[in-house]
Amino acid sequence: GQSLEQPSEVTAVEGAIVQINCTYQTSGFYGLSWYQQHDGGAPTFLSYNALDGLEETGRFSSFLSRSDSYGYLLLQELQMKDSASYFCAVNRDDKIIFGKGTRLHILP
Amino acid sequence: NAGVTQTPKFRILKIGQSMTLQCTQDMNHNYMYWYRQDPGMGLKLIYYSVGAGITDKGEVPNGYNVSRSTTEDFPLRLELAAPSQTSVYFCASSFRGWNTEAFFGQGTRLTVV
Numbered sequence: 001g002q003s004l005e006q007p008s009e010v011t012a013v014e015g016a017i018v019q020i021n022c023t024y025q026t027s028g029f030y031g032l033s034w035y036q037q038h039d040g041g042a043p044t045f046l047s048y049n050a051l052d053g054l055e056e057t058g059r060f061s062s063f064l065s066r067s068d069s070y071g072y073l074l075l076q077e078l079q080m081k082d083s084a085s086y087f088c089a090v091n092r093d094d095k096i097i098f099g100k101g102t103r104l105h106i107l108p
Numbered sequence: 109n110a111g112v113t114q115t116p117k118f119r120i121l122k123i124g125q126s127m128t129l130q131c132t133q134d135m136n137h138n139y140m141y142w143y144r145q146d147p148g149m150g151l152k153l154i155y156y157s158v159g160a161g162i163t164d165k166g167e168v169p170n171g172y173n174v175s176r177s178t179t180e181d182f183p184l185r186l187e188l189a190a191p192s193q194t195s196v197y198f199c200a201s202s203f204r205g206w207n208t209e210a211f212f213g214q215g216t217r218l219t220v221v
Contacts, residue, residue: 033209042198043151045209087150094158095166096141096202096210100150 004088004099011105012078020073020102022088029092032064032071037101038084046073046086078106110134114199114213121189121220129184129216131199139202140182141166141210142174144195151198157182189220 004024012018022032031050035043049055049064049071061074075082085101115130133140138159143151153166157176171193173185182201186193196217200210 035210042212042214043200043210044212048209094139094164095153095156096200097153097167098143098151103148 004090004097006086006088006099006102008100009103009105011107012075013107014078014080016078017074017076018078018104020075020086020088020104022071022073022099024069024071024088024090024099026090026092026097029090031091032062033089033091033096034060034062034073035087035089035098036084037087043087048091075104080106080108082106112199112201112211112213114197114216116216117214118217119219121186121218123189123191123220125189126185126187127189127218129186129197129199129218131182131184131213132180133182133199133201133211134180135201135203135211136179137201137203137211138179139204139210140176141200141202142172142182142184143198143200144168144193145198145215146195154184154197186218191220194218194220 033048034046037043047062054063059076064071083106087098087101089098112133141156142154152168155174157163196215198215199213202208202210
């Protein structure tokens with residue numbers, strides 16, 4: 001089977017940096033994706049890692065290490081609008097399978 | 109460009125009733141997906157399709173059916189609604205199932221009473 005583990009909640013301060021980890025137990029997948037979902041909204045795509053290493057998109061970066069079955073999303077210069085749930089997902093066998101998500105709380 | 113459109117946005121069903129959740133996309137994407145999301149939880153894959161005429165089961169297919177007669181449309185059918193199907197349903201599409209982003213509709217909030 002496939003499973004992805006994320007912390008259920010993370011709290012950080014506005015302006016700071018936060019890292020959301022994702023560990024997985026699956027093999028043969030194409031890549032690891034990250035999505036953001038605000039309360040009452042739909043998930044929106046943030047980033048995708050097909051290869052090991054760091055991908056940077058503005059304030060957001062994502063990292064993948066296949067040998068460690070591990071990835072993370074790094075959010076810099078946190079803003080109040082970043083308060084949301086963040087999901088990692090694996091793209092495998094024509095499917096996209098999501099983790100349970102991490103709720104990010106940002107304190108002023 | 110509308111993207112992925114789901115209808116209805118909200119629906120209340122009685123136990124045993126049936127309904128179809130509509131999903132259409134105008135991006136000419138081959139891959140389409142149906143997810144359900146229970147409160148405070150992640151997205152569970154119900155069914156997916158890699159192209160017109162091809163559908164397959166996801167993680168939680170029981171109680172649901174789908175069809176894909178065109179590239180644009182991917183309706184989800186609930187035949188005998190049960191309280192356990194109370195959830196928010198999201199339809200999504202992507203150009204490929206791998207290495208590309210998925211675009212989501214705004215969701216259908218379904219309550220079965």
